[in-house]
Amino acid sequence: MGTLVVAQSGGPTAVMNASLVGAIAGARGDRRVDRILGARFGIEGILADDYVDLTELPTEALVALKETPGAGLGSSRYRASDTEIHRIVSALVARDASWLLTIGGNDTADTLHRIQLAAQDAGLPLSVVGIPKTIDNDLPGMDHCPGYGSAARYVAVAVREAGIDTCAMQRTDPVKIVEVMGRNAGWLAAAARLGRHEPDQAPQLVFFPERPRSVEQMVDEIAGAYRAHGWAVVVVSENQTDEAGRPLAGDQPVHIDPHGHRYNESPGAHLARLVQSTFGVRARYERPGSLQRTSTTIVSETDAIEARLAGVDAVKRALRGESDVMVAIQREPGLAYSVRYEATPLSEIAARERHLPDEFIASSGTDVTDAFLAYVRPLIGGSLPPILSLV
DSSP states (O other): EEEEEEOOOSSOTTHHHHHHHHHHHHHHTTTEEEEEEEEEETTHHHHTTTTEEEETOOHHHHHHTTTTTTTTTOOOOOOOOOHHHHHHHHHHHHEEEEEEEEOOOOOHHHHHHHHHHHHHHHHHHOEEEEEEETTOOTTTTSSSSTHHHHHHHHHHHHHHHHHHHHHHHTTTTEEEEEEEEOOOOOOOHHHHGGOOOOOOSSSSSOOOOTSSOOHHHHHHHHHHHHHSSSSSEEEEETTOOTTTTOOOOOSOSEEEEOOOOOEEEEEHHHHHHHHHHHHHHHHEEEEEEEHHHOOOTTTTTHHHHHHHHHHHHHHHHHHHTTEEEEEEEEOOOSSSOOEEEEEEGGGGTTTTOOOOOOOBBBSSSSSBOOOHHHHHHGGGGGGGOOOOOOO
């Protein structure tokens, strides 16, 4: 008998709470768990002994929580010091915690791995299991991450609709730059391509972090797309760099988070200004921001189901003594889409990134391959509805 502690960490997603509900449901079904505690605001809640008792949360509350975007317990990007890691272990022992589950990504894996090592050094029987979460889809050791499918669907719809608007307004606003999240990987930018079914539809260009190019080349490519179609929608990743690895809008970050991630000036806004000043047409700039990671208006049902099952699987692994691992969704071979749940060591995920592979990027460097489209379509929970333009 013991207490299971669950926490959420990093940027929220549209299905992060589905994983939380899955963990609660899995723990409730095992008599070894006599209490389920949710730490408010990630490891900060553990350090402050600030918990929500989830043991008897009513069914109707669980249903509502599963449909709620964001992080129901509150999230955090706090990086604990080595001293605080040992305090976390002591705090968990004080709460009679035998199992710690945290929903998060690369940095969460790093923190959990450090907690595991500290517990191991102290001779404490604590099982530490991560539940994957990131819209960036950049966690090593798995086919894809919960949160990505919904964000990919959102970006595909948003960029397609930006294209409809730009096509209609091409006489006055012929160029639009859409900047999407993804940190240093192009998975989310690539998903924008799902909205283009015909050559003259948006996006005409997608710029990937994996294919850095000079600003001059990017502007020339945008000009070429504009001349070819009379309008152009361009997708760029939030941390796009030039051929020398420099952020497009300058080297000076506007923010550096506790894990050392740099947040730079907007490359999308910078490109829009350059396009407008270089060839004299109005270029607009759109940035969906946090909406792309937490909106449930067009959530992928596949993503929601897999996120919940990842939470259930994490509990099973923790209760049978597995530790220092993160649940990993793996795709089964074959034409029909199906997945299995495995585990990847936290040390193989901690502070690492998985980039968009070469076979998913077209030779032009500004489009995706059919292999990427085949990979991503099952993740977004069904095809996009048809559209029609009379222009």
